[in-house]
Amino acid sequence: MSAPAPAATATGSITAIYTVLAEGDDANDPIVDIARASLDGQVMLSRKLADAAHYPAIELTGSISRLMQTLLSPEDLKGANRFRRLWSLYQQNHRFDPGGRLRGWQQS
Numbered sequence: 001m002s003a004p005a006p007a008a009t010a011t012g013s014i015t016a017i018y019t020v021l022a023e024g025d026d027a028n029d030p031i032v033d034i035a036r037a038s039l040d041g042q043v044m045l046s047r048k049l050a051d052a053a054h055y056p057a058i059e060l061t062g063s064i065s066r067l068m069q070t071l072l073s074p075e076d077l078k079g080a081n082r083f084r085r086l087w088s089l090y091q092q093n094h095r096f097d098p099g100g101r102l103r104g105w106q107q108s
Helices: 030-038 047-053 074-092
Strands: none
Touching: none
16 A cells, blocks of 8 residues: 555645455454554444444444544544543443343343
């Protein structure tokens, strides 16, 4: 993968959008790792979210932007980081499956 051409202005612009598909949704695939290291940010899509009809199926915990700190005001950045932390905690403690049933509960 080569780097896109530099921006023509001092304010910058999006010069390229790349799509990298990982076989079997393997985010640790070497090609995916190289792409993540080379780009300013990534949006990770989730098959699990798409299967649950959640669109856009963006996996927040795997998506980052290296430019976010320079683009947002300190107040907005603080709010975005707080939301990401809360979302991550929610995902770690999510007790219901996509059908709404409590995980680990057995009906007798």
